[in-house]
Amino acid sequence: MSFVTDILDTIQERSPVFPILETLWAAGFQAFLAGGAVRDALLGTAPADVDILTNALPEDLARLFAGQDTEYVGKSFAVTLVNKVEVATCRPADKEAVAAGLVFPATDLGRRDLTINSMAWDPETRTLADPFGGQKDIEAKVIRFTRDPFDRIQEDPVRMVRACRFAAGFGFEIEADSFNAIRACAHKITAQGTADRIQREIVKSMGMDKPSGFFNLLHDTGLLALILPSLDRCSDMDGGPHHGETVFEHNLLVGDALPASMPILRLAGFLHDTGKVDALEIKDGRNTFPGHQKCTRAMMADLGRLRFSGKDMDYIHALVRGHMRPLKSDTSPKAVRRLLAMLDNLNLSYRDFLRMRIADKKGNLNPVKKPYTLGDIRLRLGKILDALNEQTPFNVNGLDISGREIQDILGLPQGPAIGKVKALLFDQVLEDPSLNQKKTLEELVRQMDQNCFTDSNGKVIK
Structure with missing residues (x-):
């Protein structure tokens, strides 16, 4: 002592x-x-x-x-x-x-x-x-409820989640009677008033060395199906021909690979492929998941029910929506600019995008799939920095021409037609950043077919 x-x-x-x-x-x-x-x-x-x-x-x-x-x-x-x-x-x-x-x-x-x-x-x-x-339980590396486990759970159901967090965080086992009590009482976790506190337990778990142990315990006790059903339903689902692990295991590997200092980013890693359940298609007898990054409804419902802030939910949603955008060794400068425009639209930094891509690549047990080397990461980062150094605008507000100036050239009133012109200009500037000069943009506007902005009667589309 x-x-x-x-x-x-x-x-x-x-x-x-x-x-x-x-x-x-x-x-x-x-x-x-x-x-x-x-x-x-x-x-x-x-x-x-x-x-x-x-x-x-x-x-x-x-x-x-x-x-x-x-x-x-x-x-x-x-x-x-x-x-x-x-x-x-x-x-x-x-x-x-x-x-x-x-x-x-x-x-x-x-x-x-x-x-x-x-x-x-x-x-x-x-x-x-x-x-x-x-003290004896610490020495034995055991998590045990104090006195009667059913009484302790009845007093506060969130204690079941805490038991899993402490067990995972310390590398302890949950004692048999306590484990069985959690399984028997798992349904109580949905009691009114527990959502905020469960959310805090989840966020705290993100600071562990490997939070996957926490999610595995939640799954084994039956709690995960009630707390994050979008993740729990991924268990035992084959990850498809490109993966050597289940979808559930892949989510856990990716979450573990993200930094503990960024808990909401890390949580996004644990949830990033939960949409695969909704996107599932069988092709040649194998699971495929086309467009799974767009299937976010179940995940967002879980986050809302756990009372995550709108800011955190938007951030996680952006990471999930953007994580499949390719960035390869042969990705062209034009494609990199379009990637950065997408990230700007999602209000997502390229750094967090890269963190997710690196973790996603690492979280794969298929022996053919290899994680990025340091050289691979430097190459991809270099492509992004080159695009940023071109000073290309990554949204329409970066164009060197205003909506008012477009109105004056085309003689159109303010409205959706002006937005359509700006979108067309922005698309051309992403292809060739050198076009983003006022005189060049003014000439491009003059060359536009005004029929694009009027109906069959010659009236401006509103």
Whole structure:
């Protein structure tokens, strides 16, 4: 336990935790470091967050820390932020705890989700309160619900998702009784009010080394079919002649290959081929998926139900819609410009497009298919940078001619016809960037057949 003492002592010395503890002790209250801080210390890592568990009531905390930065933020149980530190008031002991003769802090720890999160450290006596075997489970690399798993799940169904996240993140196994309880209670995950919190668990999982373990556990427990059915339905679907893995496995490989520092990009990787289920066609006895990047309805429904922001949903949608656009060693400059125009239309950076393409190429178990080499990546990046250095406009607003100037030349009123002219000009400029000069564009406008913008009676199309 010496290394645990060292880690937790360091926390006290370098954070506002110790003054809070001293204030509580001086007032006659008990106070412990609890939950994740103790768990992480036992795992040998410095905790990211440090929480305090106390028998002081919220009104006691308001009085003791009057004049300091305090805020009551409790929802499901009483939590007060004191100088940005979470101070949780112990929950009332339940009948089972009373019958078992438990006293504080065990009465509160027994209501927590997992045994590895149900420990408390007493900085005064330097002793560990571990009434439910959390330390032993860490040593055995086991995830187990605290006391009765059905009771813990009934109190909060999102704990099932958390169990999968912790197991995948630490490389632990979910203990048999806890695993079976999740399978039996998976349907409860759709309870009202859980969507935002499930979303947060998914986003947190993106920071793992390999979030695929998390999704595999969600699938094995039956949770994924209720949380992300668009992904779950890809399991056991053959990936077709170009892949050596199922569609589900391919999604997981691609997600793992994307950076942990970009969670929404990474999530897009885990979902990027979910449209293959809707696009499936059988050709010569093999699965093919023409236009699958356009089949986004199921994926977007899942993201909406999980209450992802409109910004995140648009970003994921753009990545999925654009990920099949080819960029090869022999791609012509014209095709690269059209690629960049597509990315501009999707509001997607070429960097994120390349990240997805690189991961998509890597996530393939077909021995014939090889990931990009560093040289391959440099070649493709060079093509993009060459196109950008040409200063080609990648949308109609970059044309060196305005809508008003087009109106004056053609004698047309403002309306859809002007937009059609700009689109035609833009298409020509993508073919030849040197055309994007005002005099050249004006001459191209004069050469246009005005019949393109009028009906059979000579009236302008509106």
